Amino acid sequence: MYGLSVFLGEELSNETKMYIQKMKKIGFNGIFSSLHIPEEDATLYLDRLKALGKIAREEKMKLMVDISGEALERAGLSFSRLKEMTDIGVTGLRMDYEISNEQIANASHTIDIGLNASTVTEIDIQELKKYDADFSRFEVWHNYYPRPETGLSDRFLKEKNTWLKKVGFQVYAFVSGNEVLRGPLFEKLPTLERHRYINPFTAAVELMNHFMVDAVYIGDPTINLRTMNQFEFFNTEKSFPIEVEDIGSKYYNHILGEHVNRQDDARDVIRSANARFLKVPQIEPEILEDREKGDITIDNEKYGRYMGEIQIIRKKLPKNEKINTVAKVTAEDAAMIDLIKAGTKFTLLKRGTL
Structure with missing residues (x-):
């Protein structure tokens, strides 16, 4: 209430x-x-x-x-x-x-x-x-x-x-x-x-x-x-509404929408449970950089069968040539990351939607 x-x-x-x-x-x-x-x-x-x-x-x-x-x-x-x-x-x-x-x-x-x-x-x-x-x-x-x-x-x-x-x-x-x-x-x-x-x-x-x-x-x-x-x-x-910044990736629109954190809750990242099982375009290597807390990433073609997996980063992680950084959680919503648990629904929205 x-x-x-x-x-x-x-x-x-x-x-x-x-x-x-x-x-x-x-x-x-x-x-x-x-x-x-x-x-x-x-x-x-x-x-x-x-x-x-x-x-x-x-x-x-x-x-x-x-x-x-x-x-x-x-x-x-x-x-x-x-x-x-x-x-x-x-x-x-x-x-x-x-x-x-x-x-x-x-x-x-x-x-x-x-x-x-x-x-x-x-x-x-x-x-x-x-x-x-x-x-x-x-x-x-x-x-x-x-x-x-x-x-x-x-x-x-x-x-x-x-x-x-x-x-x-x-x-x-x-x-x-x-x-x-x-x-x-x-x-x-x-x-x-x-x-x-x-x-x-x-x-x-x-x-x-x-x-x-x-x-x-x-x-x-x-x-x-x-x-x-x-x-x-x-x-x-x-579902948690989380607005994310567009940082210029051509895959920005692909990561938007409703997601569910996997039941086997990972330590370092929030993993969208169904992202790579949907129809996934060919993801080419694009923005490759050190991953900061709040970054939204998508696995590219170099990750083989993991291509298309969407994650929110929970802690600072190194750059990986198999993982593109696509967007960033807005500062207003950053604290919400720590509340997402196993099975939690969250929706990634364009900045200014709310």
């Missing part, structure tokens, strides 16, 4: 509503927001939350709101009147500080609950059981980290998520946006520090495929059109 973030510091514009509608169409089913509000803006935030809830209901999207006990009270809401929140379209509350496990357990019988994935402990689990919490309503949400160098490490995220999955939780995390960024730092909002400046689509796929994450939300207000198109392509075609 994918989701987006909408913050309530400003009135909800028509552009924001159109963005939510577009994201829904390409497969995003959740909205994250926050009720951590300045004292003087409490009434404004409640009005904006009602407007956001109306959009969420219209688009049939989940709406998870990050709260503290103090923020609820300032907005004129209460744990004793949670139906007021569900009535305006809020489907879940992500619990922050100043909220006891007993309050959380009681609330779980009325509304979905998001716990802090990074800080929840076994002691919390036992207390929630003691207070008869409805665990079917629980999700665990990692934070996003506005300040550079403070996001989670790969090791911590894997270790924490391994435990959370054993307990039985659905795990949620964030990736950065790449168009409108959230202030005041404007340094992007990822869960994993390594993801701060990489393509949000690639980061989202990595969280799901390698970190046991069940749902990924965009932390910043928006992603750009190209990234939207990547998500839409992936959700529709179930």
Whole structure:
């Protein structure tokens, strides 16, 4: 599952509503927001939350709101009147500080609950059981980290998520946006520090495929059109969309299209499973050079029965007179190479297609 973030510091514009509608169409089913509000803006935030809830209901999207006990009270809401929140379209509350496990357990019988994935402990689990919490309503949400160098490490995220999955939780995390960024730092909002400046689509796929994450939300207000198109392509075609640069090879068009990495996953290269079993033209030696990570190659006639094999290079390899370099993966999509595993579908596209 994918989701987006909408913050309530400003009135909800028509552009924001159109963005939510577009994201829904390409497969995003959740909205994250926050009720951590300045004292003087409490009434404004409640009005904006009602407007956001109306959009969420219209688009049939989940709406998870990050709260503290103090923020609820300032907005004129209460744990004793949670139906007021569900009535305006809020489907879940992500619990922050100043909220006891007993309050959380009681609330779980009325509304979905998001716990802090990074800080929840076994002691919390036992207390929630003691207070008869409805665990079917629980999700665990990692934070996003506005300040550079403070996001989670790969090791911590894997270790924490391994435990959370054993307990039985659905795990949620964030990736950065790449168009409108959230202030005041404007340094992007990822869960994993390594993801701060990489393509949000690639980061989202990595969280799901390698970190046991069940749902990924965009932390910043928006992603750009190209990234939207990547998500839409992936959700529709179930294939990684990878744009490649034309470097002047006459075989460039031949390598374009859908491929599947072989089940016997090679260490140094990604091998298209069916490329040389299709109708292959006579491949003459052409661009022969040292192969860099991200190069797309095709075996020429000097490789005999291997002629026509298409590969993506995973690591620097020497020049080979039997192998032509045909194209290069664009810089925006280079990190996707590391996510392709045995049997993964990928589609090589001309640069500018997305």
